Amino acid sequence: xxxxxxxxxxxxxxxxxxxxxxxxxxxxxxxxxxxxxxxxxxxxxxxxxxxxxxxxxxxxxxxxxxxxxxxxxxxxxxxxxxxxxxxxxxxxxxxxxxxxxxxxxxxxxxxxxxxxxxxxxxxxxxxxxxxxxxxxxxxxxxxxxxxxxxxxxxxxxxxxxxxxxxxxxxxxxxxxxxxxxxxxxxxxxxxxxxxxxxxxxxxxxxxxxxxxxxxxxxxxxxxxxxxxxxxxxxxxxxxxxxxxxxxxxxxxxxxxxxxxxxxxxxxxxxxxx
Numbered sequence: 638x639x640x641x642x643x644x645x646x647x648x649x650x651x652x653x654x655x656x657x658x659x660x661x662x663x664x665x666x667x668x669x670x671x672x673x674x675x676x677x678x679x680x681x682x683x684x685x686x687x688x689x690x691x692x693x694x695x696x697x698x699x700x701x702x703x704x705x706x707x708x709x710x711x712x713x714x715x716x717x718x719x720x721x722x723x724x725x726x727x728x729x730x731x732x733x734x735x736x737x738x739x740x741x742x743x744x745x746x747x748x749x750x751x752x753x754x755x756x757x758x759x760x761x762x763x764x765x766x767x768x769x770x771x772x773x774x775x776x777x778x779x780x781x782x783x784x785x786x787x788x789x790x791x792x793x794x795x796x797x798x799x800x801x802x803x804x805x806x807x808x809x810x811x812x813x814x815x816x817x818x819x820x821x822x823x824x825x826x827x828x829x830x831x832x833x834x835x836x837x838x839x840x841x842x843x844x845x846x847x848x849x850x851x852x853x854x855x856x857x858x859x860x861x862x863x864x865x866x867x868x869x870x871x872x873x874x875x876x877x878x879x880x881x882x883x884x885x886x887x888x889x890x891x892x893x894x895x896x897x898x899x900x901x902x903x904x905x906x907x908x909x910x
Contacts, residue, residue: 640682640758643751648798651842652728652752655794657686658699659730667880669700670707674731678759694885698903701877702823705870705905706791707735709821713789714738721788721815723747725773725807726795729759733766745769745782774803779814788818797825797833800847805860812861812910819867824906825850832901854906863910870905871896 645652659675662668679686710732714720718741724732727746738744743765746756750770757768771778773795790811796804811820825833830850834843854869872878873893878886892898 642682642755642758645751645755646749648845649749649752651794651798651845652730652748653684653686654689654842655699655703656729657684657689658691658696659703661686661691661696662700665696669697669877669880670704670735672700672703672731672735674734675729678729678731682759693882697877697881697885698872701872701875702903702905703730703732703793704877705872705875706793706821707732709819709905709907710789710791711736713787713819714742717787717789718742719786720818721745721783721786723782723788723790723811725790725792726798727756728752729756730793731760732791732793733763734760738765740765743767743783747771747773747778773799773807776810779810782814784814785816788815790818790820792820792822794823796822797830797846797848797850798842801849804848808857808864809861812863815910817910819907819909820864821905821907824854824869824900824904826852826900826902826904828901829903852900854904857906857908861910864908865910867907867909870907871899872902872904873899 656675657679659670659672660679662670663673663676710722718739720742722742722744724746727748733744745767747769753768753770769778769781825848827850830846830848834846855866858864858866873889878889881889
């Protein structure tokens with residue numbers, strides 16, 4: 638018998654874009670993320686990833702930014718073996734399995750209720766892993782998460798779907814809930830948001846994007862006095878570029894010479910609080 642998923646809204650359906658990117662990356666001989674579980678999920682559900690018409694470049698960038706978020710989370714957990722982990726807008730992502738955190742860590746995948754239901758049907762149970770079904774703009778969902786412990790918070794693609802006011806309010810609630818921690822998410826410049834609304838591979842989410850983007854990686858420091866930039870991760874300058882196909886590798890290496898140009902794509906922004 639096949640797996641029956643809930644009827645997703647257009648916003649919930651956006652999870653397929655990133656899941657397919659990771660699945661398609663895993664099929665490359667020189668995979669960036671090697672997320673074979675993502676590929677198993679799309680095959681098990683018989684989902685047609687070809688509908689996104691993704692070329693090699695966006696597939697590799699989806700995988701690369703996920704790897705950078707994994708690295709931030711893994712580093713924090715290594716230093717804080719009693720940490721809380723939060724994956725905001727988790728979709729059907731397999732991050733908790735890629736990280737394989739130790740028993741002292743509690744990991745929370747947070748998304749809309751129907752998405753969490755889908756996770757429970759598709760992904761295996763794992764000790765220390767929890768699902769919270771909620772709208773992230775709800776004021777009370779963090780009541781289900783322990784306080785008093787350090788936290789690492791990641792969000793892969795989520796913030797593009799939030800208004801600036803909702804984004805800032807969410808960050809402030811998270812920071813107020815924990816004694817200290819780190820936050821990492823995709824940074825979208827204004828050009829990146831503009832391009833995402835026009836690129837063929839992201840047309841499925843173009844009308845759902847609410848963030849105008851921002852160009853200064855230090856802008857979030859103005860949202861809350863506790864937020865401090867750790868690192869702006871320019872993907873054009875990361876070691877995974879060496880695994881790109883030749884033409885794309887040369888183009889990316891050329892772009893890496895300019896921080897301004899590198900910010901025109903997706904970056905990963907890493908903060909502490």
